[in-house]
Amino acid sequence: MKWVTDVISERLKCLREERGYTQSELSELLLVGSQTQIWRWESGKQKPSLDALIRIAILFEVSTDYLLGLTDLRNSVCKDDLDLKEQLLINALRTGLLSQAFTQFSDIVNQTNPKLTR
Numbered sequence: 545m546k547w548v549t550d551v552i553s554e555r556l557k558c559l560r561e562e563r564g565y566t567q568s569e570l571s572e573l574l575l576v577g578s579q580t581q582i583w584r585w586e587s588g589k590q591k592p593s594l595d596a597l598i599r600i601a602i603l604f605e606v607s608t609d610y611l612l613g614l615t616d617l618r619n620s621v622c623k624d625d626l627d628l629k630e631q632l633l634i635n636a637l638r639t640g641l642l643s644q645a646f647t648q649f650s651d652i653v654n655q656t657n658p659k660l661t662r
Contacts, residue, residue, distance in 0.1 A: 551613030553588040
């Protein structure tokens, strides 16, 4: 879908420039190989993979919904609205600690609805 590619391109370039990163620096931070890949994304020649989209969102502290143009809110989750277990879950997901994330998720589910554990 051309429209999504345009939104991703514009928002990625804007976020990169706001942080003062060059395309080369951003490619290193995102582990994508070369500056050429960032240029492809920013010019709309190619869309980032799901994995890359998630890394972009984490690096710039924005939601993937924002990157995709589904919302104009950069981050739809305010950390102040989350309790400690929810924050731990998000941190575990962001760092790739899936077993820890599963444990945190289970704790949250059990806390909010104990009937589900029966």
